[in-house]
Amino acid sequence: MRYVAPARGTIDPAAFARLPLSDWQAPSEWLLGEHWPSIDMLNAARPATMHERFVAQTLALLEDGQHYEQRIAAAGEIATRESNWHDLFNAAMWLRHTALKRALNAQQVAEIAHMGTRVRSRPQYAMTHFDEAGVIVVLRDRRLLHLWDAHDWHGLFWRERVAWLDGRASLEVFGHALLEHALTPDKLLVGKALVFLAGADGSGAGAVCAEAIAAGRVLRDPLELRPLPLSGIPGWHPDNGNETFHLHADCYQPRRAGREYPLPSVL
Template structure:
């Protein structure tokens, strides 16, 4: 673990690099404790219920309903020495509005599911919320055709023919903490479940932090209002190591993208969801 603290140069770490390079306090060869992670949160970070977020040792919160407890108290159950939970905390620090919106929708669905006959049933909304939370990515672009290309699984067009678009026309934000954990030991088939967001002007016209904050704020409003994440069908698979420059070895050639075990063809017609940002 400690040898990772000096790196994180790969492009997929862009939004988390500074926090990861700081590593654990006092140079300890362990991951930061839950209480240490609280320092990474922006001022005013709150749960879906408006309670100040703080990361609490999971041993202190046995048998709690995870999402409902966060909503009502702001306490996020966090295991010690768990990369998975560290990355969850870091996503809270970078996308606090989206995380709070996911939490609010989870809680609303939990309450709705308490009616007779529905108890214990997760349903399509919670499945979609969880998929974005664990494995999600946000594809931000000003181009109207990107979502359709993704829906057709036209990977050669997306990654090869339009390779230059990834400099200024398309930005990707990884918000799934399980995906971030996979980047510690990357492999070719890492795949996210993506929402496509259209924005004007081109993403390259924004500073990265400015674009991230805008996306966080505006996507959160749509999640809370129920305009998206009502079904997992709204999320599109995105093989992340196909993004130009993301695979850590120099094999992103024709043979690389011909691997249909990773860059799989579409199995049916999809109606892609694209969220228009203001």
């Protein structure tokens, strides 16, 4: 069933105090204010490195006949529905992760040139999954990867619960649909992860990820992406402080027979 976001002003305030939304309250009035931010406000927040701009998605705009991604590449115009949570969070991702968004757009346009606009390729599906639900994960403890490979969710999120607090596992949310779904506080969130292994310093994962996407080294198939039940991470769901949650939560699915994951990149 397609997710329908709650109306502005009706959302439980607890949603904005819990990850991932608690990390996206700058400027807080975009989420908590009485009024939606305007297209002009979004454009005013663009970093100096961002030449793309947000434009209202109107019928007149869509009459140009261009695909959404082609319009961005050709004119730098990001069609944005006003008063819409999904597109507001997409704009937030463009502002925070401009290089990642730009790399995805370039690869999407390259695939459209090859496939046309009516048929989607495996790389296009992979990139869309990551754009909507993507998470960049940095692991500093390879043992966590073995638990993840086996879908040992109890081990990864309960026995190794402290790993998500002490820096051995860290993540950055990229998928804007994840932020939209988080508006419903008890919703179980599952991300699509690209994983990196790091030593003592795991900084720079976003830049490395953007470069890998731009070079066509990752996101060539949806099966590259690892499911990550984000609701198991401390602070991401109100019930995950109880071991029972990690034994029975619906977001924890067993690994399918024969499913293998690619080796993570090393920072």
